[in-house]
Amino acid sequence: MGSINLTKENAGPGNGANLDGVTKLRFGASWDPSSRGKGGLLGKLSTRGGADLDLIAVLMQGTKAVKYVGLDNLDPLKRKEEKVAGPIVHSGDETQGKKAGDDEMIDVDFSRISTSYDAIFFTVAVFKSGGMSTAMQDQGFQGAKNVEFHVYNTSDVTPVMDAEIMPDLAGKENCCLIAKVSRTHPSDTSAPWKIEVYEEMVAITAGSMPSLLDQVRGR
Numbered sequence: 001m002g003s004i005n006l007t008k009e010n011a012g013p014g015n016g017a018n019l020d021g022v023t024k025l026r027f028g029a030s031w032d033p034s035s036r037g038k039g040g041l042l043g044k045l046s047t048r049g050g051a052d053l054d055l056i057a058v059l060m061q062g063t064k065a066v067k068y069v070g071l072d073n074l075d076p077l078k079r080k081e082e083k084v085a086g087p088i089v090h091s092g093d094e095t096q097g098k099k100a101g102d103d104e105m106i107d108v109d110f111s112r113i114s115t116s117y118d119a120i121f122f123t124v125a126v127f128k129s130g131g132m133s134t135a136m137q138d139q140g141f142q143g144a145k146n147v148e149f150h151v152y153n154t155s156d157v158t159p160v161m162d163a164e165i166m167p168d169l170a171g172k173e174n175c176c177l178i179a180k181v182s183r184t185h186p187s188d189t190s191a192p193w194k195i196e197v198y199e200e201m202v203a204i205t206a207g208s209m210p211s212l213l214d215q216v217r218g219r
Contacts, residue, residue: 013219016194018184023111025181026152026159027122028102029055031144051144052095054127055104057088058216060119060182065213067117069106071127077114087112088120102150108181110193119182121216124149124167125175129207140172140201149178151195165199173201177215 019025033051056070059077067076070090078086087109094103108120126141141147151163167176177198185191198219205211 013180013196013198016182016196018192018194019110019181020192022153022155022192023109024154025108025110026105026150026154027055027057027108027178028105028150028152029053029124029148030102030150031141031147033098033144052126052128053103053124053141053144053147054093055090055106056123056125056127056212057090057106057108058121058123058213059088059117060121060216061117063218065121065217068209068213070104107154111189115183115187115189118186119180121180121219122149122178123175123212123216124178125204125212127175127204127206127212140174141167141169141176142172149176151179163197165197167199168201171201173203174206175202175204175212175215176200177202177219180216180219 031051031053054070056068058065059067059069067073069076069088071093074090074092075086075088077088078084089107091102091105091107106122113120124147126143147167147169149165149167150161151165152159152161154160165178167178177200179198180196181193182196183191184194202215204215
């Protein structure tokens, strides 16, 4: 079984920890709805309405952000002639944060990722404009509580959670750049990938995919 050895020292931007023996990885995002600090009926309505965070992965070609995974694009690399899912798949959009465990997940099979793609950025954003998420835009992630991102090694039958990442919720930024996984060799598909944990809060324009993609280009 492969290993994911993450520490602040070896997994930050510019460093990275090799995912030795890891052929499959899962990123999970978990959160709960918050009252947004309001009491009484308003607080209850806020909690009941839920919180809409979106787990989005971005496939990179060098500095170019070429495809995203999530929202309305759950299985972008699936081949039409194949019945099986593609090598990177989103679990589906959760709009309230009321599920048990991870609310949204992305599964990656590195052995099936084409060498056309050399890195994948994982992000979570208060992305959508309109609805309850609009009330969250000016508050960053304040419309949610207990926000956690999980990294699982799914190379074996039983997933093993190897990392738990908790973003800083003190600011008003509405997007978290969680981590980047990238190839250690451009053409050797047997070479391990590496992971860099960013855990960086940034601001994007609600409903604008170009705004989100601009945050990962060139990193």
